[in-house]
Amino acid sequence: xxxxxxxxxxxxxxxxxxxxxxxxxxxxxxxxxxxxxxxxxxxxxxxxxxxxxxxxxxxxxxxxxxxxxxxxxxxxxxxxxxxxxxxxxxxxxxxxxxxxxxxxxxxxxxxxxxxxxxxxxxxxxxxxxxxxxxxxxxxxxxxxxxxxxxxxxxxxxxxxxxxxxxxxxxxxxxxxxxxxxxxxxxxxxxxxxxxxxxxxxxxxxxxxxxxxxxxxxxxxxxxxxxxxxxxxxxxxx
Numbered sequence: 618x619x620x621x622x623x624x625x626x627x628x629x630x631x632x633x634x635x636x637x638x639x640x641x642x643x644x645x646x647x648x649x650x651x652x653x654x655x656x657x658x659x660x661x662x663x664x665x666x667x668x669x670x671x672x673x674x675x676x677x678x679x680x681x682x683x684x685x686x687x688x689x690x691x692x693x694x695x696x697x698x699x700x701x702x703x704x705x706x707x708x709x710x711x712x713x714x715x716x717x718x719x720x721x722x723x724x725x726x727x728x729x730x731x732x733x734x735x736x737x738x739x740x741x742x743x744x745x746x747x748x749x750x751x752x753x754x755x756x757x758x759x760x761x762x763x764x765x766x767x768x769x770x771x772x773x774x775x776x777x778x779x780x781x782x783x784x785x786x787x788x789x790x791x792x793x794x795x796x797x798x799x800x801x802x803x804x805x806x807x808x809x810x811x812x813x814x815x816x817x818x819x820x821x822x823x824x825x826x827x828x829x830x831x832x833x834x835x836x837x838x839x840x841x842x843x844x845x846x847x848x849x850x851x852x853x854x
Contacts, residue, residue, distance in 0.1 A: 650748040651821035652814065655702040655715070663702070664692045666712040669737055677773045678735045680793075703752055705745055708825055713740035716749035718757060729764045730757045734776065747779045752814065754783065758800040759811050767796040 655663065667675075667688045675683045683691070695702060695717070705714040714736040721729045732753050736745050757765055767785065769776040771794045777787055780796035787796040801807075 649817065650705060650743075650745065651818040652703050652705055652749060652752045653818040653822050654815065655697075655704045657697050659702075659704065659712070660692055660695070662704070662712045663695070663715060664689060666704075666715055666737065667692065667735065670735060671738075674735065674738075677770060677776070678733065680768070680770060701753070701756055703749055703756075705740070705749070706822060706825060707740070708828065710822075710825055713737045714745040714749060716753050718753040720760075720762070728762055729766060730760075730762045731766045731768065733767075734779075746775060747782065750779050750783060754798065754800060755807060755811055755814070759803045759808055761803070763800050763802075765798045765800055767798075769794050769796070 667678075668685060670678060672682050675681075675688070679687075679691070699722075700720055701718040703716045703718070704712045707713050714734070716732060716734040719731045719733070721727055721731075730753075732750060734746050734749050754765055765785075767776060767780050769780075771777075771789050771792055773794075777794055777796065780787055780798065783798055785796040785798035787794055
C-alpha cells in the first residue's frame with residue numbers, strides 16, 4: 618500500500634471526534650495524526666509548549682537544562698523561512714508536541730538536515746514523536762535532503778528508539794549519540810502524500826477551532842442563563 622493510499626483511507630475517519638464536549642471520553646480514530654506546519658504567528662504557542670517542559674525534559678530536548686530566557690531566545694531565533702517547524706494540537710488548541718527540522722547552512726552539507734522533537738508529558742504514549750519524525754523525514758526527502766541527523770543525549774532512549782525504528786544508524790560517543798538516516802529520492806507518491814498530509818492537518822485545525830468556538834459560546838450562554846436565573850431568584854425573595 619502506498620503512502621498516499623494509506624492516507625486517503627485514514628481521512629475517512631477524520632470528522633468523528635470533533636463535536637464531543639470537552640471531558641467526554643475519546644473515540645478511537647485512525648492512526649493518522651494531523652501534523653500542522655507552524656509559522657511565525659505560532660511563536661507564542663511554541664514558547665508556551667517549551668516552557669511547559671520540566672527541567673529534565675528541557676535537558677533532553679536541548680542537551681542542557683535551558684532556562685526560561687534561553688528557551689525564549691531559541692524561539693525568537695527560529696527561522697521559518699529556512700527551517701520547518703511541525704506541531705500537533707489537542708482539541709483545546711494547545712501545542713502538545715512539536716518538531717524542528719533544521720537545514721544545514723553549510724554548502725558542503727547542503728543536503729543534510731537535523732531533527733529535534735519535544736512532547737508534553739500529558740501527550741506521551743501516543744507515538745507523537747515517531748509521527749513527527751516520519752513527517753519531517755517526508756518533508757526533508759521532498760526538499761532534496763538525503764541525510765537526516767539526530768543529535769541526542771545517550772540517555773534519551775525515547776529519541777534514539779524513534780531513530781532506530783526508522784532504520785537510522787546510531788553511534789554513541791560517551792554521553793551523546795548521533796543517528797543518521799539515509800533518505801530516498803523524492804517521487805510522485807512522496808510528494809502527493811505530503812500534500813495530503815498538509816491538507817488533512819489544515820482541515821483538522823479548522824475543525825478544532827470551530828469546535829472550540831462552539832463550546833466557548835455554549836459556556837458563555839450557560840453563564841448568562843445562570844446569571845438570569847439567580848437574579849430572578851433574588852428578586853423573588
